[in-house]
Amino acid sequence: MSHHTTDYIGKPTNRVDGPAKVAGTAKYAAEFNVPNLLYGYVVSSPIAKGKITKIDAAPVLALPGVHQVFSHENVPSLAWLDRSYKDDVAPGGSPFRPLHDAEIKFSLQPVALVVADTFELARYAASILHIEYEEVAHETELAKHLDEAYEPGRGKTGYKPPKSRGNFGKGWKEGVAHMEAQYSHHAQHHNPMEMFASTVEWLGDKNLNIYDKTQGAFNSQQYVMKIFGLSKDQARVISKYTGGGFGSGLRPQYQLFLAVLASLELQRSVRVSLTREQMFSFGHRPETLQHVALATAADGSLTGINHVAVAETSQFEDFTENVVGWSGTLYDCQNVELGYRLSKLDVFSPLDMRAPGAASGSIALEIAMDEMAYAAGLDPLEFRIRNYSDFDQAQNLPYSSKALRKCYAEGAAKFGWEKRTAEPGSMKDGNLLVGWGMGGGIWDASKMPATVKASLDADGHLTVSSGTNDIGTGTYTIMTQIAAQSMGLPLEAVTFVLGDTTLPQSPLQGGSWTAASVGNSVVEACSKLGEALLKQAQQMDHPAFKDAKIEDVEFANGQLRLRADDTQAVVLRDLVQASGEPKIEAENSTVLAKLEMLKPPKYSMHAHNAVFVEVKVDPELMTVHVTRVVNAVAAGRILNPKTARSQVLGSVVWGISSALMEESVMDHRFGRYMNHNYAEYHVPVNADIHDIDVVFVSEEDDKVNPLGVKGLGEVGLLGVAAAVANAIYHATGKRVRDLPVTIDKLL
Amino acid sequence: MSHVTQAPLGRPPVALAPTQTVRLNINGQAHTLQIAPWTTLLDALREYLDLTGTKKGCDHGQCGACTVLVDGKRINSCLSLAVMHEDSHIQTIEGLGTEDKLSPLQQAFIDHDAFQCGYCTPGQICSAQGLLNEGKAKTEAQVRELMSGNVCRCGAYSNILSAVMEVLNNEGLLIEDNAWSAGAANQDMPPVEPPKK
Numbered sequence: 001m002s003h004h005t006t007d008y009i010g011k012p013t014n015r016v017d018g019p020a021k022v023a024g025t026a027k028y029a030a031e032f033n034v035p036n037l038l039y040g041y042v043v044s045s046p047i048a049k050g051k052i053t054k055i056d057a058a059p060v061l062a063l064p065g066v067h068q069v070f071s072h073e074n075v076p077s078l079a080w081l082d083r084s085y086k087d088d089v090a091p092g093g094s095p096f097r098p099l100h101d102a103e104i105k106f107s108l109q110p111v112a113l114v115v116a117d118t119f120e121l122a123r124y125a126a127s128i129l130h131i132e133y134e135e136v137a138h139e140t141e142l143a144k145h146l147d148e149a150y151e152p153g154r155g156k157t158g159y160k161p162p163k164s165r166g167n168f169g170k171g172w173k174e175g176v177a178h179m180e181a182q183y184s185h186h187a188q189h190h191n192p193m194e195m196f197a198s199t200v201e202w203l204g205d206k207n208l209n210i211y212d213k214t215q216g217a218f219n220s221q222q223y224v225m226k227i228f229g230l231s232k233d234q235a236r237v238i239s240k241y242t243g244g245g246f247g248s249g250l251r252p253q254y255q256l257f258l259a260v261l262a263s264l265e266l267q268r269s270v271r272v273s274l275t276r277e278q279m280f281s282f283g284h285r286p287e288t289l290q291h292v293a294l295a296t297a298a299d300g301s302l303t304g305i306n307h308v309a310v311a312e313t314s315q316f317e318d319f320t321e322n323v324v325g326w327s328g329t330l331y332d333c334q335n336v337e338l339g340y341r342l343s344k345l346d347v348f349s350p351l352d353m354r355a356p357g358a359a360s361g362s363i364a365l366e367i368a369m370d371e372m373a374y375a376a377g378l379d380p381l382e383f384r385i386r387n388y389s390d391f392d393q394a395q396n397l398p399y400s401s402k403a404l405r406k407c408y409a410e411g412a413a414k415f416g417w418e419k420r421t422a423e424p425g426s427m428k429d430g431n432l433l434v435g436w437g438m439g440g441g442i443w444d445a446s447k448m449p450a451t452v453k454a455s456l457d458a459d460g461h462l463t464v465s466s467g468t469n470d471i472g473t474g475t476y477t478i479m480t481q482i483a484a485q486s487m488g489l490p491l492e493a494v495t496f497v498l499g500d501t502t503l504p505q506s507p508l509q510g511g512s513w514t515a516a517s518v519g520n521s522v523v524e525a526c527s528k529l530g531e532a533l534l535k536q537a538q539q540m541d542h543p544a545f546k547d548a549k550i551e552d553v554e555f556a557n558g559q560l561r562l563r564a565d566d567t568q569a570v571v572l573r574d575l576v577q578a579s580g581e582p583k584i585e586a587e588n589s590t591v592l593a594k595l596e597m598l599k600p601p602k603y604s605m606h607a608h609n610a611v612f613v614e615v616k617v618d619p620e621l622m623t624v625h626v627t628r629v630v631n632a633v634a635a636g637r638i639l640n641p642k643t644a645r646s647q648v649l650g651s652v653v654w655g656i657s658s659a660l661m662e663e664s665v666m667d668h669r670f671g672r673y674m675n676h677n678y679a680e681y682h683v684p685v686n687a688d689i690h691d692i693d694v695v696f697v698s699e700e701d702d703k704v705n706p707l708g709v710k711g712l713g714e715v716g717l718l719g720v721a722a723a724v725a726n727a728i729y730h731a732t733g734k735r736v737r738d739l740p741v742t743i744d745k746l747l
Numbered sequence: 748m749s750h751v752t753q754a755p756l757g758r759p760p761v762a763l764a765p766t767q768t769v770r771l772n773i774n775g776q777a778h779t780l781q782i783a784p785w786t787t788l789l790d791a792l793r794e795y796l797d798l799t800g801t802k803k804g805c806d807h808g809q810c811g812a813c814t815v816l817v818d819g820k821r822i823n824s825c826l827s828l829a830v831m832h833e834d835s836h837i838q839t840i841e842g843l844g845t846e847d848k849l850s851p852l853q854q855a856f857i858d859h860d861a862f863q864c865g866y867c868t869p870g871q872i873c874s875a876q877g878l879l880n881e882g883k884a885k886t887e888a889q890v891r892e893l894m895s896g897n898v899c900r901c902g903a904y905s906n907i908l909s910a911v912m913e914v915l916n917n918e919g920l921l922i923e924d925n926a927w928s929a930g931a932a933n934q935d936m937p938p939v940e941p942p943k944k
Binding site: 014015017018019020021022023024025026027028030031033043046047050053063064065118119120121124129130131132133134135191192193194195241242243244245246273275276471472473474642643645646647649650651652653654677678679683684685686687688689691692 | 749750751752753763782783785786790793794797798799800801802803804805806807809810812839840841844845846849853854856857858860862863864865866867868869872890891892894895896897898899900901902903904905906907908
């Protein structure tokens with residue numbers, strides 16, 4: 001095909017939503033200032049466990065401008081069954097129901113919603129609401145409850161119980177070098193910049209426009225439909241811009257429930273925004289304790305891998321993630337023993353957070369691999385290459401493609417890894433200790449059924465729509481590129497619309513699957529539109545197209561034309577005008593995609609990365625600076641190297657954050673995360689971030705999906721935190737296995 | 748078992764503060780609001796004037812998403828009451844440029860992909876404009892330091908740096924030509940995204 005001017009796939013196109021974002025016109029959930037809006041302010045529980053014994057709302061209700069105080073005492077009768085409260089990604093168990101009863105299950109639990117005319121008044125009124133509690137002893141310390149840990153059942157969708165193979169005990173004995181260690185990291189909270197908010201616009205007769213912060217408009221819609229008994233038409237959820245998600249928007253958060261409740265009860269438009277403190281009152285990456293033991297033969301090949309993790313969950317749900325499974329895939333080894341257990345604490349249920357499970361598991365596995373390399377007397381990169389997996393032993397499947405070797409080679413070359421001297425403390429820059437460490441990881445290349453509509457209007461403008469999301473990932477942009485290329489139109493002639501439940505249904509944005517799921521569906525929808533346009537050309541008695549089949553024609557320069565003779569062409573907008581309809585449109589079918597999901601996979605489909613990190617450590621103060629990072633990623637076809645690079649840059653920042661700064665510090669006396677603000681929950685700022693180089697190695701894959709994309713949201717994060725910890729070991733000789741590596745652990 | 752009381756008030760709530768007239772000059776336009784004196788400048792912009800380009804990320808002066816320019820200086824509008832700014836010239840992201848007529852910083856942020864979710868972006872750009880106005884930052888290290896009051900959870904810092912450096916460079920505000928190395932993995936390597944002259 002000769003699509004010279006419209007070959008957009010793979011080009012570093014600027015974000016199409018860029019102008020709206022830099023001009024401040026992009027509207028986020030709390031920014032729809034609909035008329036006659038009321039404001040709800042959430043009151044949070046000061047205790048972690050117990051019950052509410054008294055709520056004295058009368059003085060608050062007496063304030064002029066306060067409309068209602070909602071609590072368990074006056075919530076109307078709602079859906080009764082647990083399943084009505086289960087969203088698309090709810091783990092097993094019994095979902096938390098806001099304002100359901102007097103019981104307190106976790107600190108900062110929402111106990112009341114004060115609704116008033118203004119935000120200022122609602123906030124003030126909430127601050128004086130008198131509530132009394134009976135507190136009972138809570139348990140929030142994972143280390144004290146390891147004995148009670150249990151193997152979870154099936155857990156949530158996507159969770160695969162880890163599968164052991166071979167005989168680890170035998171492999172351990174066969175080994176000539178060994179390592180065994182415990183690793184831990186604390187809870188982390190997603191903390192997207194935009195705080196959770198829902199603006200519910202009351203349109204009369206229970207018809208609502210719900211502007212929600214979410215990673216899946218349809219997930220929010222289903223949730224409120226089931227709980228409040230609303231129809232699809234009544235509960236329209238809109239989410240055009242999402243100020244960061246990282247997993248926090250996968251499940252509907254409680255402000256959605258509260259805002260819809262208040263709107264329906266008061267028959268008014270209501271906005272509920274959470275505070276930054278309240279952003280620490282729901283899902284988080286669970287604190288996880290891990291044990292890894294590795295053994296190698298004399299040639300450095302792994303003879304045994306043992307990886308066991310114990311993670312926290314809530315009293316009411318079994319949150320599961322794939323923490324240890326990756327250790328049975330990433331390296332070649334016959335004897336693998338894996339274990340994963342949960343322990344129930346008085347906290348809110350954990351929640352998927354960027355590269356859920358893998359980010360945690362790779363911390364332990366990739367530090368352990370570094371320790372094993374030292375124990376075996378091998379360079380950490382050479383050690384990984386010697387244990388390269390060319391076949392997925394865990395799934396017993398060949399890889400659809402795997403360019404991790406290229407990641408190792410190109411990443412190492414760009415970083416200058418061959419100049420590394422192995423001895424800890426052997427590299428210096430003036431008086432600073434220099435450390436070079438590496439790591440890497442693996443993430444699923446998934447694809448979900450997604451529906452897309454492609455619609456060409458009489459002006460020749462193509463609108464492609466799907467109820468997916470763009471949490472900053474670049475969905476708007478890459479889908480516009482794919483659609484423009486598919487129909488041979490300039491980018492300006494294409495608009496991609498998302499984030500609305502009136503659009504064709506799409507899965508929520510997570511798991512790095514949007515590019516593959518929605519992207520391939522855009523191609524399919526455009527292809528169907530192409531067929532419809534050809535049909536229209538044939539109805540117009542255009543002689544050149546009379547007997548043409550779809551493979552005989554192409555779309556270029558805003559025209560439908562014959563491949564064999566591109567002078568035989570008809571302008572697309574003329575086709576629409578001749579049809580007598582305002583537009584010609586087509587939607588892809590998800591039947592095949594759904595069938596595909598039921599069939600056992602033929603290939604192991606994964607993205608991989610290798611990351612190389614330099615740290616410089618002050619030998620007296622033990623301050624650590626990550627001065628250089630090279631992250632080499634194999635993720636199939638890169639649709640837009642500019643937005644793709646940004647995703648990996650962000651992942652590196654997350655990895656550095658996880659390694660050095662980020663932790664939700666629980667004060668077990670109160671059962672509460674105490675650093676619930678941006679000043680004390682440390683994340684990197686600009687001055688913390690230095691040179692980051694992103695390398696996308698070429699990886700062609702015609703098996704993973706037609707576009708050959710694997711997704712990029714998570715893979716870049718893997719191994720970064722471990723690589724930083726490994727670099728710190730190389731610089732200082734200190735092996736810190738409890739992340740984050742703060743100064744006190746190095747002194 | 749212990750008894751916990753939230754908001755222990757031994758007296759009825761105090762009377763609410765009456766609203767008052769507040770006049771603000773925002774992006775060259777005069778606005779008159781009838782608001783309670785405890786209304787922050789941030790909430791006045793977002794909730795009363797529909798100027799929602801200014802973002803709320805923490806409401807505690809910790810994240811910088813609410814950065815606006817007051818008489819050319821960058822401030823956290825969440826830490827300031829609207830009533831304190833009756834005599835000020837307030838500039839928000841909406842006043843720096845529009846989608847059709849972007850400011851050099853806004854364009855540079857797009858070209859360098861200096862954002863992902865876009866939520867911290869107006870604050871970053873206002874902060875960068877404040878940095879330009881201050882005229883202190885001459886090197887990459889200084890820009891990094893002086894842009895560190897604005898958190899970007901998506902981690903777009905390298906690209907934010909590139910965008911700001913390009914504008915500084917184009918305005919001839921850099922101290923030396925080789926102050927630029929954004930994106931380079933080591934000193935021998937050329938920058939990934941050199942400034943556009």
